[in-house]
Amino acid sequence: MGYGFSLDDVAYLRSDAGCAALSALADLPLTPESRLADVAAARRVAPDHFAAVLETLLLRRKAMSKVDFADGLFTDEALQQATAAEVARHRAARFAGRVVHDVTCSIGADLAALPEGSLGSDLDPVRLAMARHNLGPDKVLLRADALRPVSRGTAVLADPARRDSAGRRTWRPEDFAPPLDELAAAYRGRDLAVKCAPGVDFAVAPWADEVELVSLDGQVREACLWTGGLATPGVSRRATVLRSGAPAWTITDAEPDDCPVTPPGEWLVDPDGAVVRAGLVRHYAARFGLAQLDERIAYLTGPEPPPGVRAFRVVEHGHYTEKALRSVLRAHDVGRLEILVRGLDVDPNALRRRLKPSGSAEATVALTRVGRRPVYLLTHAERT
Incomplete structure (x- = not known):
């Protein structure tokens, strides 16, 4: 849960002395390996508030990619x-x-x-x-x-x-x-x-x-x-x-949601998670002229993907078994493999270890189901 700041800590961190301490210690490594040396340095500069200073320096580094307070004060939970x-x-x-x-x-x-x-x-x-x-x-x-x-x-x-x-x-x-x-x-x-x-x-x-x-x-x-x-x-x-x-x-639910269910086309599209979580997959498909592979699965397909997304050009597809997929990967010389899963109880990391792809090519395989049938789609990821 992080360090428990007090009002006295905050008053010190906002004071001239606190700002000077934060500035003097700003370049500390703050790694697990440097912890003892970091604590010793902070004790010398801010003996009564060294823990608050160290925590603030660490949180400021975490905050850089999140909030606009370059010299902000935070608690770990609040950040x-x-x-x-x-x-x-x-x-x-x-x-x-x-x-x-x-x-x-x-x-x-x-x-x-x-x-x-x-x-x-x-x-x-x-x-x-x-x-x-x-x-x-x-x-x-x-x-x-x-x-x-x-x-x-x-x-x-x-x-x-x-x-x-x-x-x-x-x-x-x-x-x-x-x-x-x-x-x-x-x-x-x-x-x-x-x-x-x-x-x-x-x-x-x-x-x-x-x-x-x-x-x-x-x-x-x-x-x-x-x-x-x-x-x-x-x-x-x-x-x-x-x-x-x-x-x-x-995109909103006020838009049309008419989209067909078809076999895989030239492209596979995995909608953004916000679209999926909002229940707007069909609306997204209708906007961009796409179809569903299965009406209960969020994967979409069509002749052309939406602009500006990472989409997947379909190389081949078929009934999924580990044996069949291993043979497909070998035939396409796939060694670097991304595995996407929707609608099947498959652990991608465990499956990759079992498949042991060893070729020189790179590919993405999507595992899903159409009705009750498990299927694979071997694809190449592209930015459209």
């Missing part, structure tokens, strides 16, 4: 839950022109992206002190319980903690802090957005008018439950795909 900057900016765009109250602001990662004039609150005084450092003196920050509203007339953003009292990750919404249903009840009649883990069962939040799944660079990062005026009329499910250095795109 793990903090929204990636690109995702936070995307979500904040839906609040454009609104004043927003972030009722679980923690260290301020979401609040930093919200429109000017927005405010934050949290019960944890240490995280609030860190947020004050991260956001500057002009941001309104309050110590308050998210279930006891202290603002009026604002939109509301909440990001409940998803760990139990022992620090274990929990997927049960009633175990969130605060629980989902209690949040919804506390802000009934207010425009509310709640950030959740993408694996949560959305059926437990019938009060949500729109569920948005968001991925970044191929990894599904979050679900956001939108209510009231923040939701899009006529849309109950949305998938948004963010790519570093490329335009974002989105």
Whole structure:
């Protein structure tokens, strides 16, 4: 769970002495092998706060690819839950022109992206002190319980903690802090957005008018439950795909979902995880003229893949058995093998060890089922 910061630690880290210590120790290796030497160096520079300094240096390195606070203060748990900057900016765009109250602001990662004039609150005084450092003196920050509203007339953003009292990750919404249903009840009649883990069962939040799944660079990062005026009329499910250095795109259940089921064509397409998690595979297929291999499986096929995705040109396909696949790999001289699986109980790593591919070519094999029949598709991955 990481080091337990105190308010005294935060005050020191924000002081001139603390900033000097962080600067003096910034180049420490901070590896398991260097731990004893790192601790000794930190004790010499900051004898009363060496653990807080070392933890802050380590967390700043982890934060570099996630949040925009170059010299931020964090706890390990808060940083793990903090929204990636690109995702936070995307979500904040839906609040454009609104004043927003972030009722679980923690260290301020979401609040930093919200429109000017927005405010934050949290019960944890240490995280609030860190947020004050991260956001500057002009941001309104309050110590308050998210279930006891202290603002009026604002939109509301909440990001409940998803760990139990022992620090274990929990997927049960009633175990969130605060629980989902209690949040919804506390802000009934207010425009509310709640950030959740993408694996949560959305059926437990019938009060949500729109569920948005968001991925970044191929990894599904979050679900956001939108209510009231923040939701899009006529849309109950949305998938948004963010790519570093490329335009974002989105798809919703308001679009057509007519797509056929056909045998494998020239290309195999594995839709982005946000599309799959949002239940919008058929809508995605209809948009790009694709078909399903099986109506219960997310793999798609067609004569041409969507632009800008990693798609798979089909070399051959057939009934899957290990013996048959081993023969196919040998015939195509495959040695470097990526294995994708949907709809079959197959461990790709264990299968690769058993197959022992030894050729000079590279390939991707997709294992799935059509009806009850297990099939393989030998492919070459390409960026379209």
